[in-house]
Amino acid sequence: MRVAIVGNGNIYNLAHVYAWQSLKDAEIQATCDIIPERAEKACRGAAAKHYYTNMDDLLSNADIDVIDLCVPTYEHARLSIAALKAGKHVICEKPMARSVESAAEMLKAAEKSGKGLYIGHTRRFDQRWKRIKEGIDSGRIGMPLYIRRCERSWLPFPSNSWYWDFAKSGGVLLDIGIHCVDLVNWFFGSKPSEVFACGKMIRDEAQAKGVHDLATVMLRYEDGKTAFIDVSWAFPKTSAPFYSSLDIIGTGGRIEYSDKNANPMVFAGDRIEFPRYSPLLSASLEAFSDEIREFVACVDSGREPAVTAHDAYDALKIISAAEESVKKGEVIRC
Ligand SMILES: NC(=O)c1ccc[n+]([C@@H]2O[C@H](COP(=O)([O-])OP(=O)(O)OC[C@H]3O[C@@H](n4cnc5c(N)ncnc54)[C@H](O)[C@@H]3O)[C@@H](O)[C@H]2O)c1
Structure with missing residues (x-):
């Protein structure tokens, strides 16, 4: 290749x-x-x-x-x-x-x-989230009913960076929100029917450029499941530029993950140790290698990848509805 x-x-x-x-x-x-x-x-x-x-x-x-x-x-x-x-x-x-x-x-x-x-969609190849997906699919926490996902960061984008230009980047809602929406769709195995979202401008550059660097998104799924997503580029600047957490409540158990813990994952009662991740990336470096390996294998074999272009399109449609919700202050059907 x-x-x-x-x-x-x-x-x-x-x-x-x-x-x-x-x-x-x-x-x-x-x-x-x-x-x-x-x-x-x-x-x-x-x-x-x-x-x-x-x-x-x-x-x-x-x-x-x-x-x-x-x-x-x-x-x-x-x-x-x-x-x-x-x-x-x-x-x-x-x-x-x-x-x-x-x-x-x-x-x-x-x-x-x-x-x-x-x-x-690199998150799909990260061992943390793959392990959770396998656990959900094997019924370890019963039927998942609620997911709360948070991804926050503080990256030193220069003030003239394209990231601060809404027309070019879509702000934090598109940049990071798309990862979260795809992750939640994947965990639930379905797509939401309604979205409500709010945006905020926290950092000086965000205010100067009129682009949201903090967003909260609520999603309602057809089968009564709900999700709450919290994304930000305005996470207080600390030694590590990324922080993420995840809570999943199922009918028979729960999953809890936080980057801050030494044993970051609690899975239906078990505490699980994971290797530390690069402080410069929000996904593990291996996730990128596994992603590219999967795509190359799909080119070779002609088979569908673990995350398809249609999955990516669906996530984009939901974020676009969330963008409309921020603008109108209303719940939007998606
Ligand atoms: N999967 C992930 O977790 C992840 C993480 C970070 C960034 N990204 C995505 O990767 C993309 C790039 O982000 P980045 O942070 O590396 O941006 P960046 O600005 O650091 O790098 C982009 C590069 O593309 C070059 N470029 C711009 N237009 C070009 C063109 N027409 N032809 C050739 N080169 C061109 C720029 O000069 C720049 O060097 C974004 O879409 C971002 O959302 C994904």
Whole structure:
């Protein structure tokens, strides 16, 4: 599997380059970034053959089978569609796209090209959440009825970062909320029918740019299940930039997880020890390797991945309804 990795910023350097290097049968052929120094440095660091500063220039390279997109959210749809049209398989970071309409175009382009489109919902590959999902499915806590998920962070995005531009990033609701919505849908095995959400602007940059850096979301599922999601980029700055917690109440038991505990998980009464995670990532580094390994295996075999582009599309639709709820102050059907 020969890959070109487009976008050589944070997540490329913190996770994707290592994920690809951990695969035996994969080769990083090219790197690409609109900032030439980043593309060149990434090319040297990954011992790739070429570097590019414009993705269009690499699409005619017949030695590339798959494009891995680590570009900002507002570029996901445009670049995915171009790569699919050029006959490449596409792995694209979450969220699938900035808007539901452009995500629908991505699905159409994938179908038309016959190539794979894989969206990086990394949480699905993290051993913590996989273990919980297996426990739920085996009936260990009966029927899950309520999930409370919290993901908070404090990252030093510069004030001119695209993350602070609502039109480009969708704020914390889209950036982090999409992880939580997908996780809850996966644990429940269903999709919500209604959403209510509120947004707040806490950090100076959020107030200056008019983008929410804290959001709370309530979800009602058709079968009477409910979820509460609490996401933030405004978690007080401490030694670790990430904090997450999870509570699941089932008819026959409960699950509790907190990054703060030494034995972070309580599962139907058992305290479970987990290895510590990188303080610079909200998922384990292994989750990124397992994700890329899964997607590569799916390209090889043509089978559906553990998290499909349709799952990513569903999560985006729910976040889009939550965005509307924040704007209108009303419950929105989704
Ligand atoms: N799965 C996860 O847990 C996770 C974690 C962090 C980020 N992400 C996602 O990864 C994506 C990138 O985030 P980041 O923090 O690495 O951003 P970043 O700004 O640090 O890096 C993006 C890079 O893409 C480059 N770029 C922008 N437009 C380009 C284009 N048209 N062609 C080529 N290069 C281009 C930029 O110059 C930059 O170097 C985002 O969509 C984000 O949501 C996912």
